[in-house]
């Protein structure tokens with residue numbers, strides 16, 4: 001079996017990959033991760049999706065490719081330079097809201113009276129920044145609707161990990177596994193993934 005042999009990437013992926021290489025962005029999501037995200041996005045017709053850490057928009061492109069016309073995606077990143085690639089290639093998609101903001105401020109803002117109710121929670125959260133995984137995990141998971149997917153990657157050793165990061169990974173995995181409100185699956189595949197589903 002060949003993981004990507006039969007997978008057709010989103011039409012715009014090659015352009016984002018090419019611009020990502022030119023920028024020298026070192027934290028790009030793998031295609032296998034994107035393929036899984038696309039399938040999960042397709043499981044949520046009309047869903048509200050959130051990505052923490054747009055980067056250059058690789059996973060954003062896969063998510064959009066899986067979403068139906070009624071679904072929406074908010075993607076947040078603090079780095080406008082990387083995010084500019086996503087804006088250039090994907091920014092005209094009316095389902096997409098690209099937010100340039102610290103994810104901590106974004107999550108705190110959602111918790112403010114009125115805003116969380118306005119959003120009503122999310123059906124899929126791809127937490128691809130430290131925030132939402134290693135910090136503010138509870139606040140992030142509180143935004144997950146019943147049946148919603150919480151997805152993280154880079155659970156296997158990565159060249160981009162900062163010094164001292166490695167011991168934090170098993171702690172996060174144990175924290176997620178211990179939560180009674182989630183069904184959690186770990187996948188030693190692609191960069192190392194976790195898919196957790198909020199129990200009804």
Ligand SMILES: C[S@@+](CC[C@H](N)C(=O)[O-])C[C@H]1O[C@@H](n2cnc3c(N)ncnc32)[C@H](O)[C@@H]1O
Pocket residue numbers: 027028029052053054055056057058059060076077078079082101102103104128129130131
């Ligand atoms: C692993 S990369 C994201 C990769 C991207 N999702 C993809 O599919 O290629 C992590 C991103 O988190 C962003 N980031 C780091 N600290 C952040 C913060 N405090 N708030 C928002 N984004 C942050 C970085 O700028 C970086 O683009």
